[in-house]
Amino acid sequence: MSQGADHHLLIRPSGGRSRLDLQELWRYRDLLLVLTWREISIRYKQTLLGGAWAILQPLLSMVVFSIFLGRLAGLPSDGIPYPVFSYLGLLPWTYFANAVSRSGASLVGNANLISKVYFPRILIPLASVLSAFVDFLLSCVVLVGVMAWYHVAPDPLRSLWLVPLSLLVAILATGVGMGLSALNVQYRDVQHAVPFLMQLWMYATPVVYPASLVPERYRTLFALNPMAGITEAYRAAPLGRAVDMHSLLVSCAVVVVLFALGLWRFQRTERVFADVV
Amino acid sequence: MKAPILEIRGLGKSYRLGAGRLGNSLREALVESFSSFGRRDAGAETLWALRDVSLAIAAGEAVGVIGRNGAGKSTLLKILSRITEPTEGELELWGRVASLLEVGTGFHPELTGRENIYLNGTILGMRRREIDRRFDEIVAFAEVERFVDTPVKRYSSGMYVRLAFAVAAHLEPEILVVDEVLAVGDAAFQKKCLGKMSDIASGGRTVLFVSHNMAAVQRLCTRAVLLEHGRLVADGTPRDVVARYLREEGRPRYEAATRSGKPQVLWAELRDPQDRPLARPLSTDPFVLTLGYLVPEGWRGARVGIGVLSTDGVPIFTSDSRDAGVEAPGASGEYVARVSVPADLLLAGEFHLSTCLWDEGEIFDWQEPALTFAIEPGPSPLYQETTRRKGFVHVPCAWRIGAA
Numbered sequence: 001m002s003q004g005a006d007h008h009l010l011i012r013p014s015g016g017r018s019r020l021d022l023q024e025l026w027r028y029r030d031l032l033l034v035l036t037w038r039e040i041s042i043r044y045k046q047t048l049l050g051g052a053w054a055i056l057q058p059l060l061s062m063v064v065f066s067i068f069l070g071r072l073a074g075l076p077s078d079g080i081p082y083p084v085f086s087y088l089g090l091l092p093w094t095y096f097a098n099a100v101s102r103s104g105a106s107l108v109g110n111a112n113l114i115s116k117v118y119f120p121r122i123l124i125p126l127a128s129v130l131s132a133f134v135d136f137l138l139s140c141v142v143l144v145g146v147m148a149w150y151h152v153a154p155d156p157l158r159s160l161w162l163v164p165l166s167l168l169v170a171i172l173a174t175g176v177g178m179g180l181s182a183l184n185v186q187y188r189d190v191q192h193a194v195p196f197l198m199q200l201w202m203y204a205t206p207v208v209y210p211a212s213l214v215p216e217r218y219r220t221l222f223a224l225n226p227m228a229g230i231t232e233a234y235r236a237a238p239l240g241r242a243v244d245m246h247s248l249l250v251s252c253a254v255v256v257v258l259f260a261l262g263l264w265r266f267q268r269t270e271r272v273f274a275d276v277v
Numbered sequence: 278m279k280a281p282i283l284e285i286r287g288l289g290k291s292y293r294l295g296a297g298r299l300g301n302s303l304r305e306a307l308v309e310s311f312s313s314f315g316r317r318d319a320g321a322e323t324l325w326a327l328r329d330v331s332l333a334i335a336a337g338e339a340v341g342v343i344g345r346n347g348a349g350k351s352t353l354l355k356i357l358s359r360i361t362e363p364t365e366g367e368l369e370l371w372g373r374v375a376s377l378l379e380v381g382t383g384f385h386p387e388l389t390g391r392e393n394i395y396l397n398g399t400i401l402g403m404r405r406r407e408i409d410r411r412f413d414e415i416v417a418f419a420e421v422e423r424f425v426d427t428p429v430k431r432y433s434s435g436m437y438v439r440l441a442f443a444v445a446a447h448l449e450p451e452i453l454v455v456d457e458v459l460a461v462g463d464a465a466f467q468k469k470c471l472g473k474m475s476d477i478a479s480g481g482r483t484v485l486f487v488s489h490n491m492a493a494v495q496r497l498c499t500r501a502v503l504l505e506h507g508r509l510v511a512d513g514t515p516r517d518v519v520a521r522y523l524r525e526e527g528r529p530r531y532e533a534a535t536r537s538g539k540p541q542v543l544w545a546e547l548r549d550p551q552d553r554p555l556a557r558p559l560s561t562d563p564f565v566l567t568l569g570y571l572v573p574e575g576w577r578g579a580r581v582g583i584g585v586l587s588t589d590g591v592p593i594f595t596s597d598s599r600d601a602g603v604e605a606p607g608a609s610g611e612y613v614a615r616v617s618v619p620a621d622l623l624l625a626g627e628f629h630l631s632t633c634l635w636d637e638g639e640i641f642d643w644q645e646p647a648l649t650f651a652i653e654p655g656p657s658p659l660y661q662e663t664t665r666r667k668g669f670v671h672v673p674c675a676w677r678i679g680a681a
Contacts, residue, residue, distance in 0.1 A: 007370070007373045008371050009370040009371075010370075011362070011368040013363055015363055030399045030403075034395055035396075035399075038388065113400070115360060116360065116383070117378070117400055118360050118376075125612060265627045272362075274360045
């Protein structure tokens with residue numbers, strides 16, 4: 001290889017310190033794409049409906065919630081048709097939940113790879129988050145259909161908010177997923193706890209109910225859940241309503257903290273993965 | 278010596294046995310942290326899989342790493358391939374490492390051959406463009422042209438190995454690390470792999486080859502190192518290091534457990550022509566079946582015989598001292614009988630040795646088998662294609678082939 005001489009490497013005990021080698025990540029960018037693509041292609045191999053599952057998941061949840069919570073329980077929906085209301089909440093939530101549960105299980109699921117060959121370990125949870133993102137993009141297309149069906153016109157300019165908001169969800173999911181995947185290597189309890197954790201987290205997030213339903217004195221606590229601010233903004237922006245900047249900023253701050261924690265936890269255990277997994 | 282492409286300085290790796298960090302459930306960890314309160318790590322045993330290993334390897338060298346199971350070979354390769362971290366010491370590399378520690382690492386059974394080439398290639402650090410360029414070459418080398426769009430779960434194990442080796446070999450790393458994978462493929466492909474590896478080495482790149490196949494190590498490598506209990510104990514030409522390994526490794530020896538009071542064989546072992554103990558002779562070297570026997574007071578000697586049997590008990594040949602016109606001593610005492618077996622007689626494989634002491638009409642001591650020994654394939658054309666030949670002995674037949 002022409003760049004052979006550039007591949008100088010010194011391997012020594014890290015003593016627990018490790019830093020994110022962005023240069024190396026860049027060199028391995030093709031692997032990230034291939035791993036992501038592998039996850040997507042394997043997930044829908046030997047399934048009848050294939051990629052349709054990506055859109056059925058939030059769509060069917062929307063139908064169920066609309067019938068039970070919208071119709072029967074009569075939950076308020078801030079003056080929007082309940083199906084549109086819940087779909088807008090389910091969109092980022094489904095992405096978040098899928099990305100976290102997939103990346104949380106990813107390291108253990110790829111144990112054979114980790115113990116046999118070197119590559120930046122972080123690519124594994126990253127690929128999980130990315131592969132869930134593809135599902136998410138597909139279900140975004142369905143959103144257009146749902147809104148048209150219920151004659152809700154989107155605000156084209158404010159809809160651009162969805163781009164940074166989705167990115168924020170991705171960063172949060174990466175942080176939480178990294179942390180959980182590293183913990184899962186050491187304590188397999190994690191994989192049993194994650195589904196339950198995600199269920200609790202969903203009820204703490206205004207996915208199927210409006211944030212206006214939360215009593216005033218719990219609002220501060222409520223805002224500490226980053227998915228709360230994000231979901232509210234998600235719903236407000238495409239409908240042309242004002243985004244609550246205050247709670248969104250709080251969300252951003254919490255996302256940064258959780259991401260840093262997840263990365264720290266991941267890197268702390270990274271060097272022993274192969275010995276423990 | 279040229280500038281090293283790989284330098285290892287005082288490398289060591291320890292594992293803690295029974296330490297809490299290896300616990301797989303949170304409950305275990307909690308119990309551990311409470312019960313070990315105040316006496317941290319008490320009871321945790323440290324096992325050094327590798328200790329104090331220093332080694333410098335130059336570009337273009339093909340180094341065979343040998344040693345028995347658990348000697349630290351795999352640990353060394355794992356540190357080299359950055360799968361695990363060393364506990365002490367350091368390792369410096371000036372080039373890309375491609376390691377083939379297990380066949381089909383990163384292969385996914387549901388994906389097709391084509392998809393797996395890209396997956397495996399990028400895992401090994403290749404760029405997609407690079408793989409595009411070498412795709413046809415890889416497929417041709419692996420001989421899977423017709424199945425390239427078939428999921429690899431439908432591949433035979435031979436095809437699987439071929440494809441895995443092909444990808445790694447075409448990565449063009451500066452350092453190729455190969456661990457025993459060649460044991461799986463068929464003979465023709467093993468030969469092809471060895472050929473490819475020696476091409477890589479002679480092309481100025483470096484090969485590290487861990488193997489139990491002494492013939493392959495001697496044929497392929499320009500240098501060999503021997504690991505024993507995690508330490509590097511020999512470093513030199515493959516012939517010398519292999520010879521040393523075979524002298525030490527699992528030396529078969531028979532020892533009589535009790536004294537019968539009659540003439541009996543006290544011990545038996547293999548030795549080289551210089552009378553040094555030998556663990557495993559090479560098929561291309563002569564060796565000496567050596568037995569010590571005792572004729573107690575009052576006995577007028579005994580005749581000595583040996584037999585070499587296949588492991589399922591079929592006699593291959595027997596020999597006794599009179600065959601060679603040697604008369605065994607006819608008085609009491611301790612004697613050593615040395616039975617030389619010529620080179621290139623037995624084919625590589627496992628054999629039983631039986632020993633017998635008798636006189637007219639009475640068998641004093643008959644051990645069958647007294648010990649089991651293995652002959653290693655030596656550097657001979659016989660083992661060019663496979664390490665196992667059918668049969669037990671090599672008959673030097675004369676061949677002539679001409680036009681009919």
